Amino acid sequence: MPVPAFNDNYLWLIHDDQHAAVVDPGDAGPILAALRERELTLTAILLTHHHGDHIGGVPALLERYEVPVFGPAGDGIAAVTHPLGEGDRITVPGIGLELAVLDVPGHTRGHIAYVGDGAGNGGRRWLFCGDTLFAGGCGRLFEGTPAQMAASLDKLAALPPDTEVYCAHEYTLSNLRFALAVDAGNEALRARMELEAAKRQRGVPTVPSTIAVERATNPFLRYRDEHIAARLAVDGKVAAGAPPLAVFAALREFKNHF
Numbered sequence: 001m002p003v004p005a006f007n008d009n010y011l012w013l014i015h016d017d018q019h020a021a022v023v024d025p026g027d028a029g030p031i032l033a034a035l036r037e038r039e040l041t042l043t044a045i046l047l048t049h050h051h052g053d054h055i056g057g058v059p060a061l062l063e064r065y066e067v068p069v070f071g072p073a074g075d076g077i078a079a080v081t082h083p084l085g086e087g088d089r090i091t092v093p094g095i096g097l098e099l100a101v102l103d104v105p106g107h108t109r110g111h112i113a114y115v116g117d118g119a120g121n122g123g124r125r126w127l128f129c130g131d132t133l134f135a136g137g138c139g140r141l142f143e144g145t146p147a148q149m150a151a152s153l154d155k156l157a158a159l160p161p162d163t164e165v166y167c168a169h170e171y172t173l174s175n176l177r178f179a180l181a182v183d184a185g186n187e188a189l190r191a192r193m194e195l196e197a198a199k200r201q202r203g204v205p206t207v208p209s210t211i212a213v214e215r216a217t218n219p220f221l222r223y224r225d226e227h228i229a230a231r232l233a234v235d236g237k238v239a240a241g242a243p244p245l246a247v248f249a250a251l252r253e254f255k256n257h258f
Contacts, residue, residue, distance in 0.1 A: 002205050003030045008170045009053055010207065012128060019043045019094030023114070023128045024168055028057030032064070043094025047071035047080065048130030049111040054168065055079065068093060075110030084112060097121060104132040104156065106149025107139035115159065125163040127211070129156060134167045135209040136192075137175030138220040140256065146249035150223070157221045161212035172196050172206035178258045179219045182231050182251065189217040223248040 003011040005027040012023040013034055021044040025031050035042055042065040047055055049072060058069065058079045070090055073083035084090065086103040099114040107130070116126035131139035132149070133156050141149055176193045183189055192213065196206045214221050219228055224244045228251070233240040238250035 001034070002207070003034050004170075005030045006053060010166075010168055010170065010205065011057075012166050012168075013040075014092070014095060014097060015040050016095045021046055021092045021095060021097070022061070023166070024048055024054035024130060025057035025061060026053035026055065028060035031057060031061065041065075041094070043067055044092050045069045045071075045079075046092070046099075046114060046128065047077055048113060048128065048132075048168075049108040050075045050077050051108070051131070054130065072110040072112040075108055075112075086112075090114075099126075099128075102155060104129065104152035106141055106144035106152045107131045109143045111144075111152075113156065115163070125160055126166060126208075127156065127159060127163050128166045130168050132156065133165060133214065133218075133220075134169060134175055135165065135172040135196075135207050135214070136179055136218050137171060137255065138218075138252070141252060146252060147245060149252070150245060150248045153220055157211065157215055159211050161210065161215070163211040164208040165210060165214060166208045170205060170207070172209075173200060176217075178255050179217060181258065182219050182228050182254070183217075183222065183225070184231075185227060186217065192217045219251055220248070223251055 001013050003013050005011050009026055011025050014021045020040040020042055022031050023046045044067050068081050069079050070082045071077050071080035073085045084101045088101040091098050099116050102113045104111050104113045114128040118125045132152055179189055199206050229247045232238045232250050237254050238247055
């Protein structure tokens, strides 16, 4: 379940009606309130990267709950008790959810993602991707390179199409406005914009998305598409005939100033 925080963050609470794990608790207050409201006991903390809006609530949660803290081995988070990297698998204490770990650098050097393959979860596949993949977009390159981020997104795009994408921010409408600027002929994208705008008018979160939806509408997963490359060339953002990685880098730079 999403727990809103700050202006546009989602902190994710995974629970079985008794025990709960929290993903990227940037603020302890909303999580503690949700635990009280649902009479849940916190059994684990999962972190994707070191930014304060993802880890800021960890100390206050640990004051109340003595629980393991899972997180990236290479992202400099002192609170992590169980450092993780590509190929690791964990069983989340208390709720028995099995998750695989992927290295997805780009936003930060050590960013990781957690993937549930549906086992023991009613067949539903989950991806907790922090700030690497957003609904309709991707994270800024604060520490990594375009090549790293493109490779990370390709890795996520290769997950099964029905994988549910639990990203950490409500950025969808602004991401889709940018997407339409570079991929205006995409009918699936236009339909998605209408759908997501209607959700926000009702105060409904636009996440989770799915990998299938992102493949069809997210320009940062579609950077090899010739129409996107041509549009960027017309706008002078990249040279005509530029290789895909140059197109990706131009897309990310264009979005930075959009």
